[in-house]
Amino acid sequence: MILSEMNRDVVVVKFMELQDSICAAMELLNDPVKFREDLWTREAGGGGRTRILENGNLIERGGVNFAKVFGKLPASLALGGNDTDNESEHDFFATGLSIVLHPVNPFVPIIHMNIRYFESDSGRKWFGGGIDLTPHYIDTEEATIFHQSLKEICHKYNSSYYPKFKKWADDYFFIPHRNETRGIGGIFFDQLEFNNDQEFQSAFDFVCDLGKSFAPIYTRIVSRKKDLKFNEKNRLWQKLRRGRYVEFNLVYDRGTRFGLESGGRAESILMSLPPEASWVYNYSPEPTSVDEIFTLSFLRKGIDWINN
Amino acid sequence: MILSEMNRDVVVVKFMELQDSICAAMELLNDPVKFREDLWTREAGGGGRTRILENGNLIERGGVNFAKVFGKLPASLALGGNDTDNESEHDFFATGLSIVLHPVNPFVPIIHMNIRYFESDSGRKWFGGGIDLTPHYIDTEEATIFHQSLKEICHKYNSSYYPKFKKWADDYFFIPHRNETRGIGGIFFDQLEFNNDQEFQSAFDFVCDLGKSFAPIYTRIVSRKKDLKFNEKNRLWQKLRRGRYVEFNLVYDRGTRFGLESGGRAESILMSLPPEASWVYNYSPEPTSVDEIFTLSFLRKGIDWINN
Numbered sequence: 001m002i003l004s005e006m007n008r009d010v011v012v013v014k015f016m017e018l019q020d021s022i023c024a025a026m027e028l029l030n031d032p033v034k035f036r037e038d039l040w041t042r043e044a045g046g047g048g049r050t051r052i053l054e055n056g057n058l059i060e061r062g063g064v065n066f067a068k069v070f071g072k073l074p075a076s077l078a079l080g081g082n083d084t085d086n087e088s089e090h091d092f093f094a095t096g097l098s099i100v101l102h103p104v105n106p107f108v109p110i111i112h113m114n115i116r117y118f119e120s121d122s123g124r125k126w127f128g129g130g131i132d133l134t135p136h137y138i139d140t141e142e143a144t145i146f147h148q149s150l151k152e153i154c155h156k157y158n159s160s161y162y163p164k165f166k167k168w169a170d171d172y173f174f175i176p177h178r179n180e181t182r183g184i185g186g187i188f189f190d191q192l193e194f195n196n197d198q199e200f201q202s203a204f205d206f207v208c209d210l211g212k213s214f215a216p217i218y219t220r221i222v223s224r225k226k227d228l229k230f231n232e233k234n235r236l237w238q239k240l241r242r243g244r245y246v247e248f249n250l251v252y253d254r255g256t257r258f259g260l261e262s263g264g265r266a267e268s269i270l271m272s273l274p275p276e277a278s279w280v281y282n283y284s285p286e287p288t289s290v291d292e293i294f295t296l297s298f299l300r301k302g303i304d305w306i307n308n
Numbered sequence: 309m310i311l312s313e314m315n316r317d318v319v320v321v322k323f324m325e326l327q328d329s330i331c332a333a334m335e336l337l338n339d340p341v342k343f344r345e346d347l348w349t350r351e352a353g354g355g356g357r358t359r360i361l362e363n364g365n366l367i368e369r370g371g372v373n374f375a376k377v378f379g380k381l382p383a384s385l386a387l388g389g390n391d392t393d394n395e396s397e398h399d400f401f402a403t404g405l406s407i408v409l410h411p412v413n414p415f416v417p418i419i420h421m422n423i424r425y426f427e428s429d430s431g432r433k434w435f436g437g438g439i440d441l442t443p444h445y446i447d448t449e450e451a452t453i454f455h456q457s458l459k460e461i462c463h464k465y466n467s468s469y470y471p472k473f474k475k476w477a478d479d480y481f482f483i484p485h486r487n488e489t490r491g492i493g494g495i496f497f498d499q500l501e502f503n504n505d506q507e508f509q510s511a512f513d514f515v516c517d518l519g520k521s522f523a524p525i526y527t528r529i530v531s532r533k534k535d536l537k538f539n540e541k542n543r544l545w546q547k548l549r550r551g552r553y554v555e556f557n558l559v560y561d562r563g564t565r566f567g568l569e570s571g572g573r574a575e576s577i578l579m580s581l582p583p584e585a586s587w588v589y590n591y592s593p594e595p596t597s598v599d600e601i602f603t604l605s606f607l608r609k610g611i612d613w614i615n616n
Contacts, residue, residue: 038590052589061587177574243581250558251568260559266485273551273587279369280583281360282346282575 007125007200008093011117012068014204015097016049018115018211019066022099023051025215026064029222030056035064040265045071050268054275058108058226062101063271069094073262091121097211098255100272101218106238107228109135109142109183109221110245112272113214114255115207127203128190129210132173133221134183134245136238138295140308142221143184147305149217150187157206165189170301175248180299182248237285237292239278246277315433315508316401319425320376322512323405324357326423326519327374330407331359333523334372337530338364343372348573353379358576362583366416366534370409371579377402381570399429405519406563408580409526414546415536417443417450417491417529418553420580421522422563423515435511436498437518440481441529442491442553444546446603448616450529451492455613457525458495465514473497478609483556488607490556545593545600547586554585 023035033056041047048067053059070093096116103110115129133146147166154161165187173182192207194200249256249272259269285292331343341364349355356375361367378401404424411418423437441454455474462469473495481490500515502508557564557580567577593600 036589054589061589063589177568177577239584246554246585247558247578250555251565257559260485267590269485270555270587271589275588276547276584276586277554278584279578279581281344281362281369281371281579 007204008095008117008119011204012095014208015095015115015117015211016066018208018214019049019051019064019097022097022211022215023064025219026053026059026062026101029058029219029226033057038268040268042069042071042263042265044263045069048265048268050265050271052271056104058103058105058222059101060104061271061275063099063268065098065268065271067094067096067098067264067268069262069264093119096255098272099214102242102274103222103226105226105228106136106230106234107225109133110242110274111214111218111221113210115211116255117207124193125200126190126194127192127207129192129207130169130172130186130188131210131214131217132169132183132186132188134241135295136234136241137291138184138298139225140298140305142224143298143305144308146184146186146217146221149213151306153206153209153213154187156209157202161189161206162187167302173248174301175244175252177251178244178247180244180296181301182245182299184298184303184305185301233289236278237289239274239276240280240283242274242277243279246273249273315512316403316425316427319512320403322516323403323423323425323519324374326516326522327357327359327372327405330405330519330523331372333527334361334367334370334409337366337527337534341365341367346576348576350377350379350571350573352571353377356573356576358573358579360579364412366411366413366530367409368412369579369583371407371576373406373576373579375402375404375406375572375576377570377572401427404563406580407522410550410582411530411534413534413536414444414538414542415533417441418550418582419522419526419529421518423519424563425515432501433508434498434502435500435515437500437515438477438480438494438496439518439522439525440477440491440494440496442549443603444542444549445599446492446606447533448606448613450532451606451613452616454492454494454525454529457521459614461514461517461521462495464517465510469497469514470495475610481556482609483552483560485559486552486555488552488604489609490553490607492606492611492613493609541597544586545597547582547584548588548591550582550585551587554581557581 027034030053033053035051035053038050046069048065050065052063054061072089073092096114099113101111111133113131117127119125151162169185169188172188173185175182192203194203256269335342338361341361343359343361346358354377356373358373360371362369380397381400404422407421409419419441421439425435427433459470477493477496480496481493483490500511502511564577
């Protein structure tokens with residue numbers, strides 16, 4: 001079955017434009033360090049435009065990656081794991097923009113955003129996305145600003161979106177073997193389907209609005225913290241929290257696993273991994289490390305960051 | 309169905325004795341730093357004796373862990389993923405000894421060993437195991453010594469073991485998304501079943517022989533390298549190779565995934581992760597970094613390390 005090409009190009013072009021504008025904004029924060037760009041092609045169909053920034057003033061390592069991949073996949077991958085018929089292969093089309101930024105300063109949070117568009121050969125088409133914040137040190141005021149910004153975008157489209165997608169993020173960005181959330185969450189959604197042009201436009205506008213909000217949201221958060229002094233103790237804590245980020249991404253993150261299993265470009269997918277991470281056996285902050293203890297106490301689901 | 313307890317106790321006691329003797333030998337190499345011991349219980353049945361050594365002279369971080377776990381598991385886990393009937397639960401019993409040591413000196417290789425015994429309520433019982441070496445810098449002479457030692461142990465039991473289990477290790481300790489092996493391999497085997505007391509004894513003796521060989525094999529390897537001087541460049545390379553170790557363990561290692569999914573103790577399972585790891589985008593050694601380039605050229609399957 002040949003997949004319809006309707007809408008694909010418009011999504012691809014918009015995602016690439018968003019990549020350009022986000023990279024420009026992030027370069028302003030890292031002046032004079034620029035993103036390095038690598039174009040790559042996927043043997044089985046498609047390719048991408050990987051942009052990585054390392055050793056910037058603000059960002060120690062991060063990526064703003066665009067990809068467009070298509071071809072045939074086992075049903076288990078093509079349909080998002082909802083099909084047990086692993087034998088047959090299905091045509092699929094997927095395009096997305098993925099961002100992870102690991103800052104130098106432990107007081108500046110790690111941020112992640114992904115927006116994606118998917119088509120399967122059964123005729124299903126959908127958008128997905130997510131944006132979440134992983135502070136090494138939780139600051140409830142920052143968390144409120146972040147969640148309030150996301151809620152405002154969601155409410156322009158559907159009043160059910162923020163509560164539903166906030167809960168989804170709590171459940172998704174969760175590390176079961178640690179019984180802790182990755183950070184303070186945000187929003188996450190998948191399989192946002194549409195049945196006509198109007199619904200497509202609304203879903204697409206929502207996803208683009210999220211993309212456009214990324215740079216101002218992160219710039220605002222960064223500006224509050226980037227000049228704070230930090231010491232070796234803060235730096236060790238940052239590396240330990242980055243270790244948890246690695247655990248989440250390699251063990252649970254569906255985008256990472258989909259990418260690696262579908263023959264994606266490893267260096268592009270694994271831009272989400274930090275420049276340096278540490279593991280210390282059974283690490284527990286000292287009783288006097290109040291900021292670290294405070295942070296751990298907030299790594300749980302169901303916190304209402306806006307009204308608290 | 310109540311599982312037979314025949315043989316279990318004898319395996320458990322032997323694995324704990326091996327843990328004791330291996331820890332004693334490793335402490336000699338790290339004098340005066342000792343292992344820290346934590347006893348833990350698993351809510352659904354069983355527990356373990358975790359022993360971790362950090363910041364030793366030789367070992368920067370490593371564990372020698374014993375565990376005995378039993379109870380009910382989804383069929384997919386209890387039967388090693390060979391059953392598609394995920395709905396039903398099955399009784400199982402598993403006990404094992406797992407070792408991973410990350411040395412301080414980049415010229416000393418990372419080593420891993422695991423021996424395990426498993427019973428399912430279908431009446432199946434088997435041993436499994438593996439030992440493999442991950443040098444940050446490959447030394448073919450060291451590789452020959454290592455593989456020759458393993459071959460000698462294997463040949464005491466069955467002349468088919470070494471070729472079969474060496475190939476199995478090449479296939480198992482492989483990182484598909486990097487298209488490279490984790491290191492120089494070793495041996496790996498699973499579901500070594502037995503049908504009578506004599507076969508049990510032979511399989512058990514083989515596994516114990518492997519366990520007993522661990523300390524002398526690693527002590528010999530270490531003694532050749534532990535006093536070599538290293539610099540910052542060697543240390544960065546070590547952290548990058550440790551990053552690959554993290555990728556293998558969290559994405560592919562069945563023991564790690566089984567442990568995390570079956571509600572094992574995360575800090576015990578994740579002792580395999582290094583104290584510090586790094587990721588640098590698309591890192592490639594400079595043309596003058598001959599030792600690093602040499603190492604990369606040997607990270608592939610099918611190398612005959614003994615006759616080369």
